[in-house]
Amino acid sequence: MSKLVLTRRGLLRTGAVAGAGLALPTVFTSRASAFTNEPKGGAVTLGFTVPLTGPYADEGNDELKAFQLAVKHLNGEGDGGMLSTFSSKALNGAGLLGKKVAFVSGDTQTKPDAARAAAKSMIEKDGAIMISGCSSSAVAIALQALCQEAGLINMVGLSHSNDTTGKDKKRNGFRHFFNAYMSAAALAPVLKDMYGADRSAYHLTADYSWGWTQQASMQAATEAIGWKTVANVLTPLASTDFSSYIAPVLNSGADVLILNHYGANMVNSLTQAVQFGLKDKMVNGKQFQIVVPLISELMAKGAGPNIRDIPGSSNWNWKLEDAGTKAFVQSYGKEYGAPPSQAAQTCYAQVMLYADAVARAKSFNPCAVVEALEGYKFDGLGNGPTEYRAEDHQCFKDCLVVKGKEKPDNEFDTLEIVQVTPTEKVTYAPDNKMFAGGDLGQCNPGA
Amino acid sequence: MDALILQTLNGLDKGSAYALIALGLTLIFGTLGVVNFAHGTLFMIGAFCAVTLQRLLSLSEVTIDPTKKDFLGNALKVKTPYIEAWFGKDVGAAVVNWSVPLSILLAIPVMLVVGFVMERGLIKHFYKRPHADQILVTFGLAIVLQEVIKYYFGANPIPAPAPTDFAGSIDFGVWLGFPPNDIIYPYWRMVYFLFSLVVIGAVFAFLQFTTFGMVVRAGMADRETVGLLGINIDRRFTIMFGIAAVVAGTAGAMYTPINSPAFTMGMNFLVLSFVVVVVGGMGSLPGAVLSGFLLGILESYASMNWIKDVIPGIDQIIIYVIAIIVLLTRPRGLMGRKGVMED
Numbered sequence: 001m002s003k004l005v006l007t008r009r010g011l012l013r014t015g016a017v018a019g020a021g022l023a024l025p026t027v028f029t030s031r032a033s034a035f036t037n038e039p040k041g042g043a044v045t046l047g048f049t050v051p052l053t054g055p056y057a058d059e060g061n062d063e064l065k066a067f068q069l070a071v072k073h074l075n076g077e078g079d080g081g082m083l084s085t086f087s088s089k090a091l092n093g094a095g096l097l098g099k100k101v102a103f104v105s106g107d108t109q110t111k112p113d114a115a116r117a118a119a120k121s122m123i124e125k126d127g128a129i130m131i132s133g134c135s136s137s138a139v140a141i142a143l144q145a146l147c148q149e150a151g152l153i154n155m156v157g158l159s160h161s162n163d164t165t166g167k168d169k170k171r172n173g174f175r176h177f178f179n180a181y182m183s184a185a186a187l188a189p190v191l192k193d194m195y196g197a198d199r200s201a202y203h204l205t206a207d208y209s210w211g212w213t214q215q216a217s218m219q220a221a222t223e224a225i226g227w228k229t230v231a232n233v234l235t236p237l238a239s240t241d242f243s244s245y246i247a248p249v250l251n252s253g254a255d256v257l258i259l260n261h262y263g264a265n266m267v268n269s270l271t272q273a274v275q276f277g278l279k280d281k282m283v284n285g286k287q288f289q290i291v292v293p294l295i296s297e298l299m300a301k302g303a304g305p306n307i308r309d310i311p312g313s314s315n316w317n318w319k320l321e322d323a324g325t326k327a328f329v330q331s332y333g334k335e336y337g338a339p340p341s342q343a344a345q346t347c348y349a350q351v352m353l354y355a356d357a358v359a360r361a362k363s364f365n366p367c368a369v370v371e372a373l374e375g376y377k378f379d380g381l382g383n384g385p386t387e388y389r390a391e392d393h394q395c396f397k398d399c400l401v402v403k404g405k406e407k408p409d410n411e412f413d414t415l416e417i418v419q420v421t422p423t424e425k426v427t428y429a430p431d432n433k434m435f436a437g438g439d440l441g442q443c444n445p446g447a
Numbered sequence: 448m449d450a451l452i453l454q455t456l457n458g459l460d461k462g463s464a465y466a467l468i469a470l471g472l473t474l475i476f477g478t479l480g481v482v483n484f485a486h487g488t489l490f491m492i493g494a495f496c497a498v499t500l501q502r503l504l505s506l507s508e509v510t511i512d513p514t515k516k517d518f519l520g521n522a523l524k525v526k527t528p529y530i531e532a533w534f535g536k537d538v539g540a541a542v543v544n545w546s547v548p549l550s551i552l553l554a555i556p557v558m559l560v561v562g563f564v565m566e567r568g569l570i571k572h573f574y575k576r577p578h579a580d581q582i583l584v585t586f587g588l589a590i591v592l593q594e595v596i597k598y599y600f601g602a603n604p605i606p607a608p609a610p611t612d613f614a615g616s617i618d619f620g621v622w623l624g625f626p627p628n629d630i631i632y633p634y635w636r637m638v639y640f641l642f643s644l645v646v647i648g649a650v651f652a653f654l655q656f657t658t659f660g661m662v663v664r665a666g667m668a669d670r671e672t673v674g675l676l677g678i679n680i681d682r683r684f685t686i687m688f689g690i691a692a693v694v695a696g697t698a699g700a701m702y703t704p705i706n707s708p709a710f711t712m713g714m715n716f717l718v719l720s721f722v723v724v725v726v727g728g729m730g731s732l733p734g735a736v737l738s739g740f741l742l743g744i745l746e747s748y749a750s751m752n753w754i755k756d757v758i759p760g761i762d763q764i765i766i767y768v769i770a771i772i773v774l775l776t777r778p779r780g781l782m783g784r785k786g787v788m789e790d
Contacts, residue, residue, distance in 0.1 A: 053711075057602040233752060236763065240706045240715065241461065243636070244750035244762065247453045250631060264604050268706065271606075275633035277616035282628065302707075304606060318518070333519045412518050 035365045036151035036446030037127045044099040044364065046071070046351065047106070047128030049119050049143060050157070054110025055237060056135035056263040058298040059158055059343040063133050064105055065336055066344035070351035073331075074101045081331035085324040085380035086352060090359035097358060108134060110237075110263075112142035119143055123150050129364055130155060132350050135263065135343060136237075137161030137210035144173035151446015153366050155350035158343045160262075160294055162213035165394035166435030171443045172366055174373055174393045176353065176386075177346045178426070180214040181434050182399050183293050183313040184221035186421035190311065190401045195256065195289055197226035202254035204245055204269060206261050207234040214260040217434060218293050222258075230254040235261070235269070242269040246276050255283040258291045266292060267302035274306040295402055297341045300414035307404030307414065314400045316345045316382055317417055324382040339412050349381040353388075367443040385423070391430035393440065396423050449620060449629045454747040456619065460636040460705070462743025463643035464490075467698035468720040469727065469735035470647060471691035477667045477730045478684040481570055482578050484585040486695055487717030488592045489558065493696025494708035495596055496557050497550035497607050504530055504543045545610045547703055554700045555693055562692025566685050589713065597710040604707035609635040613704075635704045642701050646694060647736055653690075654732075663687055667730075722766055726773045728783025738781055742766050 039045075048067045051060035072078045076093035083091055095101050104126045106118030115134065122128040131147050132155040134140045140159030147154035148170040156164060156175040160183070165175050201222055205215040211234070219229050230252050235245050246269070249257055257278060261269045273279075273290055281288040292299075295312030318329045318339035328348065332340040340348070357372035358364055374390035386397035401419040408414055428435070468490055475483045507526035515523035531539030542549070569588060573581045608614065613634040620630030654660035666673045666680040673680045699712075706712065723742055727734030748754065750762035761768075773780060 053597075053602045061603070231752060233755075240709075240712070243457045243460070244454065244747050247457055247747075248450060248752050250453065251449055251629065264707075264709075267604070267606075271707075272633075272705075275614070275616060275635070277628075277631040277633075280615075281631070302604070302606060304608070330519060339518045409515075410517065410523065 033447045034445070035367075037123065037129045038447070039099055039127075039129060039364055042099055043102045044096050045122075045126055045128050046101060046103045046354075047119060047122035047126065047131045048103055048133045048347075049106055049108050049115050049122070049131060049139070050133045051110040051135045051139070052107040054108075055265050056110045056158075058302065059135040059263060059296065059341065060108070060110075060133075062298060062341045062344040063135065063157055063347040066332070066340060066348040067103060067105070067133065067351060069332060069335055070348045071101050071103050074351070074355050078335070079327075079331050082324050082328050082348070082352060082381055085322075085327050086356070087379040088356045088360070090356050091352070096355055097362065097364070101355070104128060105133075108136070108139050110136050110139065112136075112138045115139040116142050116146050119146055120150075123152060128152070130354055132354070133157040133347055134159060136208070137164055137213075138208045140164050140175075141168045141209060144168065144170045148172045148441070148444055151366055151444045153354060153369050155354050157347050157350065159210070160214065161210040162217065162434050163209050163438075165392045166213075167437035168209075169392050169438045169440055171370060171393075171440040174350075174353070174388060174395075176350050176388075176395045177342075178313075178315045178397070178399045179394065180210070180217040180293070181428060181432070182426040183214070184217035185426045185428075186399050186401050186419070187218075187291075187293060187311065187313050188221035188225050190419055191222065191227075191291065192225040194311065195286075199227045199256050199286070199289075200230050200254045200284070201227050201256040201258050201291075202230045202249050202252050203232040203258045203260055204242070204249075205232055205234050206265055207236055210262070211237075211260050213434065214293055215258075218258055218260065218291075220434075227256070235265075237265065239265065240268055242272045243276070245269075246273050246278070249273075249278065250276065250281070253283070255286050256289045256291060258293065260293060262294055262296075263299060264302070266299050270303050270310070271306050279306075295404075295415065296343060297339070297412070297414055298343070300404055301411070303404075308406050309404055311401065311403040311418065314342050314402045314415070316342045317400055317402060317415060318345075318412075319415075319417060320382065320400075320420075322380075322382065322384060324380040328382055345382055349383075352381060353378070365445055367445045370443045389430070391440075392435065392438075396427055398423055399426055449625055450751060451748075452620075452623070453630050453632070454751055455744055456630075456632050456636070458744030458747035459640050459740060460743075461746060462740035463640050464698060464702055464716065464739075465720055465723045465743050466736045466739025467643050467646060468695055468716055469723040469739045470650060470732060471695040471698075472720060472724050473727070473730060473732050473735040474650070474687055474691040474694070476724070477732065478663060478687045479566075479570070479574060481573065482581050482585070483570070484582050484717065484721075485565065485589040485592065486585075486691070487713035487715075487720065488589040489561065489692045489695035489713070490699040490702075490716055491596065491708070491710065491713030492561060492592065493554045493558060493699030494607075494703050494712060495600060495699075496554040496696060497547050497700040497703045498600065498605050498708050500550040500553050501543070501546040501607055504528065504546050506530075508532060547607055547609060547700065550700045550703075551697050554696045558692040558696030559689045561696070562689035563685065565692070566688040570688070571685075589717070593710050593713065600708075600710065602710065604709040606707045607703035609638075609704035613638055639701055639705060643698070646697065650690070650694060651732070659683065659686075719766060722770045726770050726780055728780030730784050731780070731782040734780055734782030742769060745769060 050063045073081045108115035130153045134157040137159040140156045144154045154173040205211040292312040300307045357369045361368035361372040376388045383397040402415045405416045507528045512525045513522045616631045616633045619632045723738045727738030749765035
């Protein structure tokens with residue numbers, strides 16, 4: 001008969017192992033289900049992480065409205081929005097695989113750590129099966145990594161950095177929004193037509209993943225059309241007063257200021273650039289110009305008259321004439337009294353695409369959803385024919401060159417579409433150097 | 448040289464905001480001995496006075512124009528501000544256009560009331576408590592007030608533009624003999640700098656040349672003796688708290704065209720303003736003003752490209768570096784008084 005001998009060292013070792021086991025988040029260790037948060041009851045919960053505070057709060061509010069509308073439409077409430085125009089007919093407005101769609105939401109504060117905390121809580125406490133939404137690429141990259149570890153699908157919200165589907169891409173993550181490379185590829189030929197090939201550009205750049213890749217893409221594209229780059233100055237994301245950064249532009253010899261800023265950052269920097277007289281300035285015998293590579297309707301509204309005649313690019317605009325856009329604008333406009341922003345459209349589309357993939361795969365298993373989305377071609381969600389490329393999980397579709405409208409007809413009439421750039425003009429090879437270094441890895445179902 | 452002048456101008460307008468907030472902080476600390484971490488919030492509330500007035504003046508009657516369509520294809524709803532309907536289009540538009548400077552008239556009584564309620568309702572109970580308690584309670588109050596503003600006005604910055612007459616910029620360089628377009632500076636920032644000089648001058652004149660000010664200064668130097676002379680010094684100090692709130696509030700209201708008001712703006716300024724007070728010397732009003740402008744200008748110089756090329760990121764930390772240097776060489780700050788916050 002063996003005798004249990006409890007030594008001090010043995011007790012410590014056992015305690016340490018037991019403690020480490022207990023300390024592991026249950027979401028990474030639970031084996032009771034086939035995959036993380038497998039829905040058991042009559043409802044399935046989606047998690048929406050949006051910035052309700054911070055420089056991108058405007059976009060976050062619009063994203064949340066779009067998510068709420070998408071959930072309504074999936075549950076058969078309201079007018080159905082783009083369900084009627086979506087090329088796939090797998091969704092019927094009766095929830096998802098017979099379950100009612102519910103959602104939880106959290107404020108990312110435009111900060112990756114806050115976003116991770118909010119998403120973790122949704123996964124561990126609320127049983128969210130999918131995470132979507134964000135307005136910052138730093139947040140998108142953090143959430144994508146979290147979902148990959150946890151075994152959930154991440155339908156990225158508004159993220160424009162090349163890195164999201166470049167060096168930081170993940171098998172469980174998918175991006176519908178266009179990226180910085182596409183913006184620059186669409187915008188540069190138009191800039192050459194508008195301002196000529198002999199220009200010197202000064203970049204002010206938000207100091208994080210999106211800003212860096214936006215600036216690199218714009219520098220490469222504008223240098224390819226003959227422009228020179230005078231300087232690139234990084235500005236902290238939390239900046240509100242850009243006067244110290246704008247003042248040096250005045251005597252730098254540059255005749256174009258490229259503002260690689262988004263959201264409230266861009267509203268403040270553009271307003272202050274105009275206050276400093278840059279729009280009226282003549283340099284090198286040419287009229288000084290300001291370019292904002294990524295423009296949204298919400299930013300245009302915030303910037304007021306300062307945005308007029310300033311060019312940029314957009315993923316989508318409510319003035320497009322396709323059936324999907326019209327259906328979505330009607331649906332969203334009736335619900336909220338204003339046309340949707342590009343942030344709202346991409347988030348709505350992402351929820352529809354996820355739900356459609358679940359319906360086609362007939363499973364909530366993330367790996368089945370990944371398989372359904374990879375290489376998937378669709379239409380009717382507002383951007384024309386679109387493909388989720390299997391190699392990097394980036395959507396390829398037409399994108400827009402826009403500019404601030406000179407004489408707006410009403411408060412929503414802030415941007416005009418200069419050109420719809422066709423997909424082939426903004427498509428790049430999966431191994432393009434601006435997207436190099438990443439690996440999708442394997443699908444992770446978690447559990 | 449032109450870049451240096453431009454950054455000096457930039458520093459002066461940044462310094463204006465720092466100096467105005469630090470002045471109020473020092474007034475409160477010097478009179479009541481309270482370290483008020485809710486002072487930045489008073490700046491923010493002042494800014495939202497400008498937003499409130501702008502909204503009040505923009506209240507509109509809605510009429511339907513059947514000849515025009517909205518984005519949904521329905522007949523367009525046209526909004527006409529009541530003020531334009533009552534006083535004519537030109538007068539109404541001019542009043543709305545000047546809503547930011549006019550908001551000072553709203554900010555003064557509002558801030559007096561806010562200051563009075565804050566002091567009588569909460570802060571007076573902490574006069575004899577340690578500074579750590581004061582910091583905790585005022586910081587908590589700041590968070591509460593911040594959330595209240597967020598609840599009513601939302602999380603997003605709200606544009607509050609300067610009057611169109613001051614919306615452009617001035618060719619400052621021409622005045623100094625530089626070629627045209629070399630040193631261009633926004634009108635409103637110059638207005639803000641001049642406004643801060645007027646407010647600072649008025650506070651100093653009030654303290655220096657009025658009987659009330661003389662009593663307050665005497666109370667700041669020796670509270671007990673003034674009290675023994677039969678003067679109700681507490682009431683005067685309460686009024687000074689209200690005046691400090693007015694200084695912060697009007698500074699916030701006038702700052703709105705420079706940075707759109709957001710509920711976070713008070714906290715953004717608070718930490719920097721405390722550094723300004725510490726560098727200037729706790730309890731010293733001239734020190735707070737001097738330090739505000741000095742740190743504003745140095746912060747602007749540090750953001751010049753050639754300096755950042757030598758020391759990357761220096762523009763983000765320069766204020767704290769200067770604070771460390773000053774406190775190592777002059778522990779009481781630039782103009783600190785002996786015995787203040789010293790046991």
